[in-house]
Amino acid sequence: MATPALPSPDDLRSLLRGVIDPELGSDIVDLGMVRGATIDAAGQVIVTIALTTSGCPLRAQIQRDIRTRIGSVPGVTHVKLDWTEMNQAEKSRAMEKARFNVSQREEDTAIGPRTRVVLVASGKGGVGKSSVTANLAAALATRGLTVGVLDADVWGFSIPRMLGVSGRLEGRMDGERKVMLPMERKIGDGVVRIVSMGFLVEDEETALMWRGLMLNRGVQHFLQDVVWGDDLDYLLIDMPPGTGDVQMGVAKLVPRAEVVVVTTPALAAQKVAIRAVSMARKSFLRVAGVIENMSAFTDNHGEVHALFGSGGGQTLADDAGVPLLGQVPIEPLVSAGGDAGEPEVLGDSLAAQAFRDIAERLVTEAVPPAELAGCSARMMEMAVAALDAEDAKASSASSAAV
Secondary structure (H helix, E strand, O other): OOOOOOOOHHHHHHHHOOOEOOOOOOEOOOOOOEEEEEEOOOOEEEEEEEEOOOOOOOHHHHHHHHHHHHHOOOOOOEEEEEEEEOOHHHHHHHHHHHHHHHHOHHHOOOOOOOOEEEEEEOOOOOOOHHHHHHHHHHHHHOOOOEEEEEEOOOOOOOHHHHOOOOOOOEEEEEOOEEEEEOEEEEEOOEEEEEEOHHHOOOOOOOOOOOOHHHHHHHHHHHHHOEOOOOOOOEEEEEOOOOOOHHHHHHHHHOOOOEEEEEEOOOHHHHHHHHHHHHHHHHOOOEEEEEEEEOOOEEOOOOOEEOEOEOOHHHHHHHHHOOOEEEEEOOOHHHHHHHHHOOOHHHOOOHHHHHHHHHHHHHHHHHOOOOOOOOHHHHHHHHHHHHHHHHHHHHHHHHHHHO
C-alpha cells in the first residue's frame, strides 16, 4: 500500500474548523484559539491552542476532539497539544466573534453546540444503514440521552416506520420565522426526536421525484428550521447511500459532524464503502468508525453461517485506519422489529446486544457526549467566589472595628 501524503498546515487548519467550542458555538479557528498547527516529515503534529481561561473545564473535550479529528488522518503518527491562555483583548475579540457569528447564523443550523452530530453513511444501498441508525438511536435513548434522528435519505425514507412514529410535522412561528417541531418518542429514560419526509408526504408509498437542488434544500430545512432543542445530546443523520449532492451539502452545513460507515462482510460492499470514507475525508469530516451489519447467521444448532462472506468490516476499518465499532449478526427479529416499529435493540437477541455494545463504544470511545460545564461559567464561578471572599473579608473587618 502506498504511503499516504501528509496533510499540509492548511489541511490541518481546515480539519480544526470542525472542532467547535461547545459553549461559544463557533469553531476554534474562527475564534482565534488556534495559534499554530504544524506537521513534520515523520507525521508528528503540534497544535497550539489558546484557551479563554487556563482553568477551562472544557479543555478535556477540546483536546479529545482535536486528537480524534487530526489523529484519524492517514499519515499522522502523533498529535501533541501545547496550551496557552488568551489575554484580555483576545478574550474580548473571541466573545465579539462568537456574538457576531450567532447574529449571522441564518444560513447555519439549529443544532446546539453541545450536540454531537453523527452521519450514518454507506457506499451503497441495501446494507441496513437505516436499521442501524434506528437501533443506535433507541440504544442511546435507553441510556437516558436525548437523541435526534434526521432522515436525510429523502427518496428512501424509512425511519418513521422503523421507530414506530407516525403523524405530520407541526410548525409554529418563532418571531417572523416559521419553524418545525420534530416528532418524539420516549424510549427508556431518554427521548428520540425525529424528522423525515415521511412526516410530510400523504403516505409512505408516495414517490418523491426531486433532483439534487431540491434534495439539498429539503435536508437544509431539517437542519436549519427544526427546533431540536438545546438539550439534544446526539443527532444521528441517516444519510442516503453513495457520495452525492446531499452528502456534500450536509458536510458543508455541519462541518463538525463525524461519520460512521455501515457495510456488510461482502468484499464488493467494502470496496464501495471505502468511497464514503474518502468523501468524508475530502470534506474534512472525521470518520469515527465502521459498523459491519449482517455479519453472520447462527442457526438453531449454534452453527455460524457467513452468508455474505466475512471480513469486509474489519478490512474497511483497517484500510481507513479507524476502529471496527461492532458486528451485527443476521437475525429475522431485526427486520421484524423494523417493520413493527419496535427496534430490536430493545429485545434480548444477539443482534440487540451487538447494537447495545456499539452504542457503548460510541458513547465511551468514538464520539463521547459533550461536557456540560462551560469556560465562561467557570470564570463566573471564580468571580463570584472572589467577590464572596471580599464580602467576607469586609464583614470580618467591620465586626472587628465594632
